[in-house]
Amino acid sequence: MTTTRLVWRQLLLLLVACGSTWTAVAWSAEGAKVSDVHFGTDVVPILTKLGCNGGGCHGKATGQNGFRLSLFGFEPDVDYDALVYEGRGRRVSRAAPDHSLLLLKATSRVPHGGGRRLEEASEDYRLLRDWIAQGANPPRADDPHLDRIEVSPGEQVLQPNSSQQLRVTAYFSNGTSRDVTRQTVYQSNEGGIAAVDATGLVKASSRHGLASVMARFGEQIATFHVAVPFAADGSKMAAAQSELDVLERQSDSSKINRLLFRQWRRMGVVPSAVADDATFIRRATLDICGTLATSEDVTAYLADQRSDKRARLIDHLLARPEYASYFALKWADILQNRGAGYSTSKQRAGTTLFSAWLRDSLESNKPYDQFVSEILTASGSQRENPPAIWYRTVRKSPEYVESVAQAFLGVRVQCAQCHHHPTESWSQEDYFGLAAVFSRVGRKGGFADAEVPTDEIIYLKEHGEVVHPRTGKILMPRPLGGSEFSLGTQDDPRLSLAKWMTSRENPYFARTMANRLWAHFLGRGLVHPIDDARSTNPPSNPELLDALSQDFIASGFDVKQLVRKIALSHSYQLDSAPHAGNAGDMQTFARFYPRRLSAEVMLDGMSQVLDAPTIFPGVPAGTRAIELPDENVAAHFLDVFGRPARMSACECERVDAPALAQGLELVNSTEIQRKLTVKTGYAERLATSHQSTAEVVTEVFLRALARPPRPEELKFAVNFLAAESDRAEAIRSLLWSLIATNEFLFNH
Structure with a gap:
């Protein structure tokens, strides 16, 4: 030196x-x-x-x-x-x-x-x-501690290929502050839109959209929000604003729509046109009832000239029994109503009871806070109180904590089991404090000849404790991020948790459900993934999520009303085809995002079109896939197309990614072949009907795709049927070709 x-x-x-x-x-x-x-x-x-x-x-x-x-x-x-x-x-x-x-x-x-x-x-x-x-001094109790950090600017609209330097200031308990920009760790949640380097320099790419940059210093986190507009210059932005003026005047002035248009204006993005009626009835029927619209329903809807017919359709669909069955399937996945892993013949009664309870709760439109409370506080036997079935699958401390956090609070706290969450405030004390809520859950009785008892009684034990794995401290029951519950010796901590969770002041409960349903109908959550809410993964439209949550609370946690509001939003009624003004949009909901039908809905749809119900072993004849009591009913088709094993509360367990096996299943499936050839099925009836070829083609298109054939499609299909000597085989080929198309396999 x-x-x-x-x-x-x-x-x-x-x-x-x-x-x-x-x-x-x-x-x-x-x-x-x-x-x-x-x-x-x-x-x-x-x-x-x-x-x-x-x-x-x-x-x-x-x-x-x-x-x-x-x-x-x-x-x-x-x-x-x-x-x-x-x-x-x-x-x-x-x-x-x-x-x-x-x-x-x-x-x-x-x-x-x-x-x-x-x-x-x-x-x-x-x-x-x-x-x-200075002596390598150790940390002391009287050392200044870090109160907070602030990132400046907090948000910015950046033009493509431009940059913004961030500045981070740390504030300490002794009243001092200092610039810690160089000592801060940065991370972008959308690096393809806005990347950040180690010095805090944010660089926008040529892609349009929204991104957030996490700035972390010590235990504190601040977030910088960046928007890269679709309109890259002043003239394009002015043109976009003019188009939005016209569209907003044509749309209803609901609070949801006002907030959607506000973001589209900020981003300079023009939404797609409103979808036609045939598209909308198919979309809404699939999303609300998990069922295809019938040709009779489509025909009647297209002939309806009333201005409020979309609102009427939503109300009609919410009143159908299929609504409750379909959303019961969704909740059975989240609540892990699982049959696999032990004797099916012994546990089927339990999964059936829980599935029926879910369906009845949804059909009666039970308030969501009551629905959740009844699950969390369930005691007794599965026969007397079916929600107690939840405790059969969710049995251990990690399962309690992670299932409750993901299913009802929309957060992932798995990291906090071993260490402080790296991008959130959750600590090991938070994790095991929540686990302590369930430490006195007791079990007795049951048929214990398998991995898990199949009929047991849930009760509250006299004692039960959870110990912090690092400090050895006995932790008292507490909610995530909250103080210890005030409990007497005979009090059930689960009741305190349910009261805290369903409180109107809870920052997660209503938001999680609002976000979950928005994702169900729009294909992507305002917070995405839907069960990963954190400061470093903010909602793409915070004001909209707040509005949905507050309306949900004000309604008394009315789930059907929340569904109605979302289904009548401007975004849900848009066409799925992008145009030059919104190509590439995956965050602002300026178009409808197509998604593949879930495994159960797809199989039921094929059964409905071909009028050949699937035969499931061990359940009554005529049972639809969306009505199955658990995931352990054998059905190869459902497994190939992503039916979840219900091992976690995460909806991500349901897979909709394409796979080679799915293509092979569509081509070689014995189940599809049976449905096409069964003597009592739709294909056989058409083959022996006296309808003209054009009438057959029109009926097939309405039945499979919920729309009449286009002129070129009608001409091609008529020529195909006329050229084939075997009318029955030709009709089967036409039907198969339609149910194997993306138009059938996707909701769009």
């Missing part, structure tokens, strides 16, 4: 007499006192910034090369001991700070598996060195 560098960078430790006490005071070569460097608020954030305590380095469970840090620095006491006392004290040298192994390895002056992480001339190096030179 040169003499000049020593003059400018080395600290001199002077012993200053203060009465009878000697105090170490750090002075720079210029004679100015150096600010105290605190381990928790100065050193740990640098280790996080450099990636030292990340999961791929020393922060993983086993550490790296004998050196282990807490993941992302959430346990500074543990980190201090690892740095200062472990490894024979070689990592920190108070007498010769520059020779500390911590600095030697980080600057690659000593071989380091992680490569060079620091430059000797950097501010981070100086801070680490200052801390060592």
Whole structure:
């Protein structure tokens, strides 16, 4: 090290007499006192910034090369001991700070598996060195703690291929603040729209859309929101605003629509045209009832000239029994009404009862807060109280916590089981405090000849506790992010949880349900994924989600009313085809996003078109796929097309991604072949009917696709049928060709 560098960078430790006490005071070569460097608020954030305590380095469970840090620095006491006392004290040298192994390895002056992480001339190096030179002081209770951080600007509209430098300020408990931009960790949730580098420079790409950048310093997180508009210049933006003026005047002025148009104006995106009536009746019938619209329904709807016919259609669909059956299937997935894993013959009665309870609750439009409370607080036997079936599958602390958090609060807290959540406020105390709510859930009786008892009674035990795995502290029941419940010795903590969860002030409960239903109807949640709400994954339209949530609460948690509002929104009524003004949009709902039919709806749709019900083993004849009591009813078709195993509360378990097996199933399925050839089926009836060829084609299109054939389609199909000598085989080919098209397989 040169003499000049020593003059400018080395600290001199002077012993200053203060009465009878000697105090170490750090002075720079210029004679100015150096600010105290605190381990928790100065050193740990640098280790996080450099990636030292990340999961791929020393922060993983086993550490790296004998050196282990807490993941992302959430346990500074543990980190201090690892740095200062472990490894024979070689990592920190108070007498010769520059020779500390911590600095030697980080600057690659000593071989380091992680490569060079620091430059000797950097501010981070100086801070680490200052801390060592000041005596490598440990974290103390009276050290200033980090109150919050702020990122500036908080939001910005960026033109494509432009940039914005962020500035992060940290505020401490002693009233001080400082710029921590260089020590902050950044991450974009949509790097393809707006990427961010290690210095906090955000660069917008040529893609349009919304992105959020997380800024994390210490335990605090702030978020920068960026919008890259579709209209790239002033003239295009003015043209888009003019089009939006016309469209908004033509739309109804509901609060939802006003907020949709507000975002479209901000983004300079023009929505697609409103979908035609044939498209809308098919779409709404599938989404509300999980059922195809019949040709009679389509014909009557197309002839209806009333201006409010879409609202009337929604009300009619919500009153149909299929609505309750279809959404009961959805909730059976979320609540893991599972039959696999143990004796089907012994457990089928239970899954059937729970499935029926779900269906009855939805059919009666039971208020959502009551619905959830009855599940969480269920006691007794499955025969007397079917919601108690939930406790048969959800049995252990992790299952309680993660199922409740994902299903009803829309958050993922799995990380907090082992360490502080890296991008949220959830700690291990939050995780195990929620687990403690269920620590007194007891079980007795039941048929225990299998992996899980099939008929047991749920009751409240006298005692039960949960211990913090790191501190050994017994944790009292508490909600996520909340204080301990005030409980008497005979009180059921589950009742307190249900009361807290369904409170109008709960920031997650109503929002989660509103977001879940928005995703069901629009193909994507305002928060996406729908059960991953966090500060670093904000809603694409926060005002809209707030409005839906508040309306839901004000209605008394009326699920049907929430469905009605969403189904009548401008976005839900749009055509799915993009145009030049919204091509690439996947966040603002400026068009309807097509999605493949779920496995059960697809199979039922084929059965409906071909008038050949699926025969399911072990259930009554005529049972539809959306009415099955559990996922353990054998049906190869359903498994191929993504029926979930119901192992978690995450809707992501239901797979709709394309696969080779699905194409082969459409071509070679014995079930589809049976439906096409059964003597009592639709294909056989058409083959022996006296209808003209054109009438047959028109009826087939209406039945399968909910629309009449286009002129060119009619001509082609008529010519095809006329050219075939075997009329029955030709009709089967026509029917198969339609149910194998994307138009049939997708809701669009």
